[in-house]
Amino acid sequence: MSEIIRVRLNPEKCHHCNFCKTVSLCPSPKDCVGCFICVWSCPYEARTPYSHKSDETAVISIDGIQYEVPKSITLKRALEISGYEVGVFPGEGKISAPCSLGGCYSCLVEANGEFVRACITPVKEGMKVFTNREAPALRIVHGPAPHSVGGKATPWWIKGDRYIEVAIWTAGCNLRCPQCQNYQVTYDNSTEPISPEKAAYILTRARKVYRVDRMAVSGGEPTTNRKWLVDFFKELKRLNPDEKARFHLDSNGTLLTRDYIDELIESGVTDIGVEPKGVRLETFMKITGIRDKELALRYQRAQWEALKYLVDQYQERVFIGVGLPYNKALIGWDELLEVGEKIASIKSDLQVVVLDYFPTFRNRSLVRPTPEEMLRVKEVLNAVGLSTVIVQTSIGHFGP
Secondary structure, eight states: OEEEEEEEEOTTTOOOOOHHHHTSOOSOTTSOOOOOHHHHHOTTOOEEEEEEEEOOEEEEEETTEEEEEESSOBHHHHHHHTTOOEESSTTOBSEEOSOOSSSSOTTEEEETTEEEETTTOBOOTTOEEESSSOOOOOBOEEEEEEESSOOTTSOGGGOSSSOOEEEEEEOOOSOOOTTOTTHHHHTOOSSOOBOHHHHHHHHHHHHHHHTOSEEEEEESOGGGSHHHHHHHHHHHHHHOOSTTOEEEEEEOOTTOOHHHHHHHHHHTOOEEEEOOOOSSHHHHHHHHOOOOHHHHHHHHHHHHHHHHHHHHHHTTTSEEEEEEEEOTTTSOHHHHHHHHHHHHHHOTTOEEEEEEOOSBTTBTTOOOOOHHHHHHHHHHHHHTTOOOEEEEETTEEEOO
């Protein structure tokens, strides 16, 4: 008898928004496999997990060895039960599944002759799985679209009232932020995925259409699929060999290890934005929705270490931007001072873009900060030694 997790709908919370029917689709609607996608992605938290005991099993083959596993589970869970390490950082473990939302395609394995997402694919009797086959680089992408403002690592002095950048957004993320500012992209597991080469091509074409030099990728979280992202920048650089071309990555920074950063920059990245979400662990967990303290601490450390490593090793080669989420319901003034002081201790003239988090997704009770409040945030950060602070407000951006 095995204990498995299933999910049920709470009709009283369901608002019939159809998000689960149009964007984040259940991979097994007739027999829940506990992938948790509906739990994480429902804007109204109408899905509830529960334990279920079952003696039903399935025999599957993994890399030529037979295993008996519970039925009604995902292939990812079957791999874990069978002793395979599933990593939460790209490149970690036998397979890497930092996202587990079905959008980033980092956990592709071969099953019955086809490459499938282990995080959402149901186990089937007699399934033949291979983890050692080279999978194609794929992921779900939204866009491209032009921008007049850009992101965290778009230099403040070029922001204005004209298009300055074209961007794409990748689905999937390793965080579960209740106030995800782009949740329609983050939780998309239904759009057809594309290769890094195709993504680079459509972004290059958009560059020509809008006559800009900057090309960016944001999310979701782009870094969840390392192979895809590295290949994307390599191809983007190949298609845009001119000196004016700029290749911009906006990331939450939680997965950016030193070797990952090195590889991205060697692949062509010229601008990187990192977004530390507080200096106190409880604040980080509140903003990101990560409930596992050990994992949250690991992610938080990675953000700050990535920022310092970028400054120490690449400040002459790469434009570095810092994003700071702000809403008084999420982070207090005293901690904002701590964040500012920590950034200033790394490099006082780093570009810092403060994002005024607004009500959306599951945190619709937030009140968007007023422009006056955001200008006070700017003053506070300037006072602790940060010289290049830009604040995002409902009426535009205010720079240094």
